[in-house]
Amino acid sequence: MAPQHSRALPALGRRPSLRERVADALRAALVTGELRPGEVYSVPGLAGRFGVSATPVREAMLDLAKEGLVDTVPNKGFRVTALSGRRLDEYTHVRSLIEIPTTAALAATADPARLRALRPAAQEIVDCAAAGDLVAYIEADLRFHLGLLALAGNEHLVEVVRDLRRRSRLYGLGALAEQGRLTASAEEHLEIVDALIARDEQAVREVMTRHLGHVRGLWAAP
Template sequence: MAAKGNRAPSAAPAALPSLGGTRSSYRERVADALRAALIAGELRAGEVYSAPTLAVRFGVSATPVREAMLDLAKEGLVDTVPNKGFRVTAVSEKQLDEYKHIRALIEIPTTAELATSADPAALEALRPAAQAIVTAASDGDLIAYVEADIRFHLGLLALCGNDHLVEVVGDLRKRSRLYGLQALVDAGRLEASAEEHLEILDALLARDEEAVRAVMTRHLGHVRGLWAAE
């Protein structure tokens, strides 16, 4: 994967399966996978990645990759570098603290309220996503981990019926960086972190609002630790 000059990037995204479908779906799916790689820290801040090299990993032409990266540029996740590609933007400690604070204000009480308001069947429908997080952690697949994590948490928040709230949290998640994920994999601790998602779900199904609040508080605290660990 191309980086500044001829130097290889400090970390490259894991290989992804070829993407089938229409050009539009290529662009959307590549953008989703690139966001996950950014959030997982597999595309590193300050590195420059070329669309043609990224396209090889996705098994598509450079065009949908370039278009997807332009979408990420609009979201502030990358900057365009003329004649070279796209540089991943850095996130400051102050920004990370602000993201965590806003997420805690929104997600902890909203999720806790679902213990008394959510349909048990709708909660149970999120179990495959929670289990996918654990499976991805077991496999050490950081991109799959992040994608399943986003599906689970945004799916959970969607049960509150406030689309704008989900959009706000989704945007915060896009801007985050979980640089510490690989360290958890190396230490054999990622699976334990992943299992917190099942713990949240079980507490919700048990209608235990205080337990949900406690697990969510612990979970977001772990996430901030991941953000800080570069």
């Protein structure tokens, strides 16, 4: 099934502000390729595309500018930042330094019940991949990984990884889906959960290493 590009604002558990909802929708559009690196987009144009007023779009784009996802173009709007291979390597390296050992350590420290509770979230990612719904995939993937890291009990660590994930983006995700390889990548989330439940720290480390490698390998298309 062909990947589905959606312009609808994502539904979240809590009630975020319109500014936050627009920012999330814009991030999803960046990942799916609806908004392309190097292109300049005007605030009125984006407001019309998302069916909202200009103010939350302008505020959301300023938030994305702080994250390094777009640059301000005076009197024109915002240009989507092209992520270089070197910068992607740097983000991926930092993520690996944080996420791999933190997740592996959970094999010995996490509550088994809380680990089992992650399995439905991992299955949701697989289901989204099978449906070719990239926006839902991205949202489910983010919830899973941040929820997993939250088990370590370090809120600052979770926020650092959230920021790194936003900056790195999942480049090439659409191509991966078209090649029929997205589901295999999605199933690694189930492998991670099963290895954690089995208390197999080495297996967790190996799967996480392979999984993060997709950021620069299968998914990277700078």
